[in-house]
Amino acid sequence: MNNTIQYKGYVGSVEFSEENGVFYGKVMGIRSLISYEGENAKELLDDFHGAIDDYLETCKTEGKEPEIAFKGSFNVRLSPELHKKLFIYATAHQISINKYIEDTLADSPAAQITLV
Template identity: 25%
Template sequence: MNNVMNIDGHTAVISFDPDLGQFRGEFTGLNGGADFYANSVEALRKEGARSLKTFLTVCKERGIDPYKNFSGKFVVRVPASLHARVSEAASAAGVSLNQWVQQALEREVRT
């Protein structure tokens, strides 16, 4: 399981690299790699802040948007039986399948 850490308003996924014996952080939502490593949580925060600052500075210097752009569309493949149950739940709730899934996703990311 991965954990998350907020560094200067940016989310980073944290995992442990057993080969290196260090924690590894990788920022999400950025338009490129800004990963970082450290041996402790405190050091990870410092390295993360340093990595993020460097990444944002380089993007600014090169005129690159540092953030990923999302279209708002994605395809999800689920078993047919789940598709049927979700469709029934949406109908019962009086909303479209898209609205039902959007509401479910919004509930999930709030937790």
Template identity: 40%
Template sequence: MNTMHYKGYEAVIEFDEDAEIFHGDVINLRDVITFQGTSAQELKTAFAESVDDYLAFCAERGEEREKPYSGQFVIRTEPALHRALSTVARKEGVSLNKWVTRALERALD
């Protein structure tokens, strides 16, 4: 599946062969942002316009725009693992949050 990015928002793109049109949906939001186009350029323009319209709509209503990611997530683990990770982080002189963030970054490399 193809993706597009604009102002921190990510959309997935599908092609409807019968209608000969591209459809896009912004992902990772509770709000719904969709767009479509018949060419790559039209699709890119429609994506940007849809996101900009969404941001303007939020501003007009005085509402906080929904961000794709807050930078926070909850993880549940066994208490023994939690204790072991906290111990390792403390020995390295960093917070558990910082230690886990570094471990996750290394996992992506």
């Protein structure tokens, strides 16, 4: 079972409450709270789509830019020793640390995931 859903560039979680007998979730990667629920998969997806559409319409009405979760930039914390090694390697190969990390991650299993 996939525990995420996607719509218009947004990714939402999929959870199940045994106590309430409903599926629910929230949009991940943004500060705004966008939540949704449904008693079955179709209701969950319909509510997810409606919540995203409502969010985008509200932003448009208020003249705000909608939040974008995946801008292509994130912070990575690592040890000073590894940071130094990356710097030395990248400098020796005349590339930036960012380019080295991007190339390395592009070959990872996570990069092979197909987005819809």
